[in-house]
Amino acid sequence: MSESWFLDDDQLVHELRCAGGASAVPELRGYTDLAELARGGQGIVYTGRQSATGRLVAIKVLPARPSGGREARFDRELELLARLSHRNVVGIVDSGSTGDGRPFLVMELVDGPTIDRCDAVTAWAQDPADAAARDRLVELVAQVCDGVASAHRRGIVHRDLKPSNVRIDHDGTPKVLDFGLAKDLGGPLDDLTRGGASAGAVFLGTLEWCSPEQARGEVDDVDTRADVWGLGMILYRLLAGTMPFPRESGLHAALNAIVERPAPPLRGHRATIPPDLETIVHHCLEKRADDRYQTAGELALDLRAFLAGQPIAVRRHSTWYVLRKTAARHRGTVAFAGLLLLSLLAGLSLALVLWVRAEDGRVRAETAERRARTALDFFADALRAASPNRQGPEAKVIDLLRQTDRSIDTHLAGEADAQHFLLTRLAEVYASLSQLDDAERTAKAALVQAQRAHGSDHAITFAAHASLAHIWHQQGRYRDVVDTLTPLASRAEALGLARDSVVGNLFMVLGLGHLRLGELDAAERAFQIAAAVPLADEGEQQVQAASRENLAAVARARGDLKTAVQFLREAVALRTAQLGPEHSATLDSIANLAFYEAEAGDVVGAEQRLAIALEIARPRLGPRAITTLQLLSNQAQYLHRLRQLDRALPIAEECVAGRTAVLGADHPHTLVSRNNLAMIRLDRGDIDGAIAELEGIVAVRRAQRDVAPLDVLGPRNNIARAKKQAGRLGDAIGDLAGVLADTERQLGEVHWLAKACRATLGLWLHTAKRDAEALPLLQRAVADLTADKGPDHADTATVRRGLHEVLRALGRGDEVPVDGK
Amino acid sequence: MMPSLSTHQSLLARLRGGDDQEAWAECFQRYRDLILGVARRRGFGGADGEDLLQDVFVELGKSLPKFEYDQERGRFRGFLKTITVRAIGKRLRRRGPAPAIGADPEMAPDEAVGAPDPEFEATWEAEWRQYHLRLAMGVLHNEVRATDLRAFEAVTQGQRDPRAVASELGISVESVYQAKSRILKRLRELIAAQVAEEG
Structure with a gap:
């Protein structure tokens, strides 16, 4: 077409028709009084009246049905949304197609103000001392979280949460608009309702609210945690009265700020905001999705805890969670880093005391004091420059670290020893915060300074090698660890330094490398050297406990559970003595011990041990701490295995309730505990309860995207078994036949579940006297079992017996071999 | 209602300044x-289109301030097209081996710019015409009586019988x-003016 197409009337009219501007209001059965509200690239929105109920609704007509394989996804999304019924969500009340085949969605019309214009927000904006208004505002957002959480449980992510998407109903209930519309159903309604002139502003507005992962364009990484970010932004905006990342600096700068700049402290805007509330909001605004609340449900819990004046979960995290992460990753070697991290927050003094004590034996006291003073001055400067109390605990440390890190070289020029000390601690803290690249860089610099200060053959230099290698270990570079540390270990032994607790770490890291590479003998030898370090102080006790846990891992890898249990008992004793019984590292150690004991056959011992651990964990860590819930889950299973079903039941129920609340209903751990609960119910004879639980799991799984076939087929298989146990043989056979067909289709005919279903279904059909149907299934099952488990295996024998009975029942007894095989 | 639009040239100048929020809003509008239309024709409907739109504007935000304008006609048009093609290519790659939805999987992200895909060219041109039409219609809405506009739409877009429209x-x-x-x-006048001053 020519450049001057517009000069030709026919072409111009043709283009106008292509624009499809058919402005006629469509006729929709069941709806009257349609009036256009707005239109845009993604469809037209009308207001209308639902004839059946007389209520006003919003009707969105999309330009066309999706095509090219997306219909299924579209229908599925629509179905999910239609089932999303929650008082805090504006759901879809109806859907269908217009006469010319365009899909339409009908939604409740909420005509109240958006949340940023509601009374509570206005009152709070006017009076920073109005705590009641502030709490009403927080309660509104908590309800918004409830709505969002309910959608998250169905696998629906909003992706576009902002105040203009939350409206307050006439009775004061906040309602989230446009759920799921952001993805497959034609874009958010909001952009359309604003329409025309302000569309550009709306887009920019949307950008302002987008999460760091969205701003980086990482569309595949956008999940429920992006909504947590959105909720945090809403809270920030409502509480502070301003955006954390104002856009006066231009589009690009605004996006960069979202990705890189920490949100300014909320209390900097309004000092009357309580610190706990500030902590909650900043926790939502962590740049890494992993560091935020993982679901809207968790956020709602903390908001309500804040309103009730109870301690919030993030605060707990900042202490035990960080320590636990550190301890878990570093085991004994650098559990010190966890302590150091905390003391950085507290003001460093503890770290310096510990350090001076730890280093005491190696350097003269006055040197240690001088070094401590230098370090303290340095950190004090860094702290002042970094203005603490900026945001959440981890982000604050990272800020501080990066600034500190950059200035070490200039501030401490010529002080190789002090530089080594600081760089080593920084590397440990970076590692404990999973900043492994930063950690490796600083650990390498620390090694250079150690060599400069002490030479190659000094214990401190060996320890510096170990610190660097430990970071490689966390990066998965096990071969590098072993190759680098093996000659150093020989050299340290030759120099008689192997029993030095600082060098003990080198053997520990070397052992871990060997263990990961499956070199068990070498691993054991290294751990034994580390375990032989004499007990002198706290740090070394940690080395001892960790090396025993590692020796247990070696023993278990060899199948020697008895030795593994023995080592773990020693580790638990050491950890209890060092960290106290309520420390989560101690409790983790106990859970491990119980697991090993159960595996070694001592289920009674395992259960008793967990019962004691739970008595400590429930009050100390909280009934819904992750560790507590893990202990509950394990204990329910042990009690189940011990057939103490009446004791197992309430514990399994407590675990399911806790995990549902904390992890969300669709978290794999939640579903595993629900399955365990169902099995306990089944064994107690509560077959309906078991079936209901299993059907619940299947429903959750089916609502999830990209669910593994086995995750649905497994519980369906269990449902069939439960029905069989209830005597509903016909139902059970029907269900199991369905499972078998779907398994064959989705996982293949040779999948173990298909084989298992065939054998079971054959036996059930025989019981139901449907022998002709049973015959081919059992023939194939016997062949499979004989090949897989051998002709003499108990399962093979059982199924073979079934086959023989079927043959006899069919009058083909002559085909049964005389020897029964 | 459409705001009164500045000329394309002055809009570009403001955008290159970087920080003019209203200019960005106008540019977006x-x-x-146009971009949603191209996206839809290339298989990015619904929210996928919105995502693509966001990609394009994020990229514009980054590169427009560096964009050197010269008098060569169609320069901005080509610039925007390049960015859009790249954004589509990037998203197609991200979709991976899953069957691309109505889009040609072979359209590589960067090469496509040097060696234009004829089908894409046609898509782009068609959407560009629609873009001019919308722009002009927006101006018309302010100039023309509502009844006249409805009559016009009914007989052109709606292809209805003028007598029926008249009596209605x-x-x-x-x-x-x-x-x-x-x-x-x-419309002809307006579009001619728009095309003439197009960057």
Whole structure:
């Protein structure tokens, strides 16, 4: 077409028709009084009246049905949304197609103000001392979280949460608009309702609210945690009265700020905001999705805890969670880093005391004091420059670290020893915060300074090698660890330094490398050297406990559970003595011990041990701490295995309730505990309860995207078994036949579940006297079992017996071999 | 309602300044439907289109301040096209081996710019015409009586019988024809001006 197409009337009219501007209001059965509200690239929105109920609704007509394989996804999304019924969500009340085949969605019309214009927000904006208004505002957002959480449980992510998407109903209930519309159903309604002139502003507005992962364009990484970010932004905006990342600096700068700049402290805007509330909001605004609340449900819990004046979960995290992460990753070697991290927050003094004590034996006291003073001055400067109390605990440390890190070289020029000390601690803290690249860089610099200060053959230099290698270990570079540390270990032994607790770490890291590479003998030898370090102080006790846990891992890898249990008992004793019984590292150690004991056959011992651990964990860590819930889950299973079903039941129920609340209903751990609960119910004879639980799991799984076939087929298989146990043989056979067909289709005919279903279904059909149907299934099952488990295996024998009975029942007894095989 | 639009040149100048929020809003409003249209024709409907739109504007935000304008015609148009093609290529790659939805999987992200895909060219041109039409219609909405506009839309877009339209609107058939020819003439003028000053 020519450049001057517009000069030709026919072409111009043709283009106008292509624009499809058919402005006629469509006729929709069941709806009257349609009036256009707005239109845009993604469809037209009308207001209308639902004839059946007389209520006003919003009707969105999309330009066309999706095509090219997306219909299924579209229908599925629509179905999910239609089932999303929650008082805090504006759901879809109806859907269908217009006469010319365009899909339409009908939604409740909420005509109240958006949340940023509601009374509570206005009152709070006017009076920073109005705590009641502030709490009403927080309660509104908590309800918004409830709505969002309910959608998250169905696998629906909003992706576009902002105040203009939350409206307050006439009775004061906040309602989230446009759920799921952001993805497959034609874009958010909001952009359309604003329409025309302000569309550009709306887009920019949307950008302002987008999460760091969205701003980086990482569309595949956008999940429920992006909504947590959105909720945090809403809270920030409502509480502070301003955006954390104002856009006066231009589009690009605004996006960069979202990705890189920490949100300014909320209390900097309004000092009357309580610190706990500030902590909650900043926790939502962590740049890494992993560091935020993982679901809207968790956020709602903390908001309500804040309103009730109870301690919030993030605060707990900042202490035990960080320590636990550190301890878990570093085991004994650098559990010190966890302590150091905390003391950085507290003001460093503890770290310096510990350090001076730890280093005491190696350097003269006055040197240690001088070094401590230098370090303290340095950190004090860094702290002042970094203005603490900026945001959440981890982000604050990272800020501080990066600034500190950059200035070490200039501030401490010529002080190789002090530089080594600081760089080593920084590397440990970076590692404990999973900043492994930063950690490796600083650990390498620390090694250079150690060599400069002490030479190659000094214990401190060996320890510096170990610190660097430990970071490689966390990066998965096990071969590098072993190759680098093996000659150093020989050299340290030759120099008689192997029993030095600082060098003990080198053997520990070397052992871990060997263990990961499956070199068990070498691993054991290294751990034994580390375990032989004499007990002198706290740090070394940690080395001892960790090396025993590692020796247990070696023993278990060899199948020697008895030795593994023995080592773990020693580790638990050491950890209890060092960290106290309520420390989560101690409790983790106990859970491990119980697991090993159960595996070694001592289920009674395992259960008793967990019962004691739970008595400590429930009050100390909280009934819904992750560790507590893990202990509950394990204990329910042990009690189940011990057939103490009446004791197992309430514990399994407590675990399911806790995990549902904390992890969300669709978290794999939640579903595993629900399955365990169902099995306990089944064994107690509560077959309906078991079936209901299993059907619940299947429903959750089916609502999830990209669910593994086995995750649905497994519980369906269990449902069939439960029905069989209830005597509903016909139902059970029907269900199991369905499972078998779907398994064959989705996982293949040779999948173990298909084989298992065939054998079971054959036996059930025989019981139901449907022998002709049973015959081919059992023939194939016997062949499979004989090949897989051998002709003499108990399962093979059982199924073979079934086959023989079927043959006899069919009058083909002559085909049964005389020897029964 | 459409705001009064600045000329394309002055808009570009403001955008290159970087920090003019209103200019960005206007730029977005101008090109939003164009990019969504191209996206839809390339298989990115619904929210996928919105995502693509966001990609394009994020990229524009980064590179427009560096964009050196010269007098060569169609320069901005080519620039925007390049960015859009790249964004589509990037998203297609991200979709991975899953069957691409109505889009050619072989359209590589960067090469496509040097060696234009003829089908994409046609898509782009078609959407560009629509873009001009929308822009001009926006101006018309402010200039023309509502009845005339409805008559015009009914007989052109709606392809309806002018007599029926006339009786429905309570005007003479003559007026319907007049409205149609007057508005078409005005559209030609407006689009001609837009194309002439297009960067």
